[in-house]
Amino acid sequence: MQIRKLSYHETETIVEYLQAMLDEMASFGGHVFQNSDAGSTWLRDCIQSQINSPDHLFLGVELDAAPSQLIGILEASIAHLPPVFLPKASLHIHAIYVVPTHRRSGVARSLMEEAFQWGQDKGCTEVDLHVLQNSPAKSLYEGLGFGAFQIEMRRKL
Template identity: 75%
Template sequence: MASFGGHVLQDPHSVSNWFRDSIQSQIESPNHLFLVVELNVSPSQLIGILEASVIELHSVFLPKSSLHIHAIYVVPEHRRSGVARSLMEAAFKWGQDKGCTEADLNVLRNSPAKLLYEGLGFEDFQVEMRRKL
């Protein structure tokens, strides 16, 4: 992955260190979820991942828990085979068990994954705008 959200990633070593440190603390959190899908071959082959967490509204609002999908990725040769849908449905179940009443995610306007999300019931909600300074 050379970029994420249109932003170029740092060198692989820096990215690896950041992920290691970040994931370690998130794994220990009861409100953070990591799912993986592996092919049952030898050696096993990772084909999909999902990261999500329970997000609470700021305390000035009435309490509400949302499931935020941070990332989902399926290797290209296994896309359109139901892997992403299965990951999302498992995350929805986990979020419901945690008391979440809605799910949200961010997607680039022209991402092919937008069709998947719409098929799962997601709707356009908010537009993020940006300009160069």
């Protein structure tokens, strides 16, 4: 298994994996992804505008066996607090996706640890992410030391 930064020419694969992640999240109560040209175009534009930014990270995991096969991705960025607060840089994990056949084998943990190191190298002092209450990934995050910081509450109108 090899972890590396993803490149601009891999945008379509990133879009495909993010769409799969969003579809899975919907099954756990998340927002439903609009599987349309407009939804895909929006994702593609976001990725292409951020993939070469020094404060944005797109990682991929490949199997060592030939031909190489991308089995997971992670997207993260550096977030800064608004100026009304004391300065602090945080690593924000936007997305992580591992293909179903390679889950529970350490792929997600390895991606997260690589992102943690990148964040530390960039001066971040903490890492945050959002997870759905019913997501099976919640146990992974708790095992990595994440805990609830702020709870978002909702109700139907």
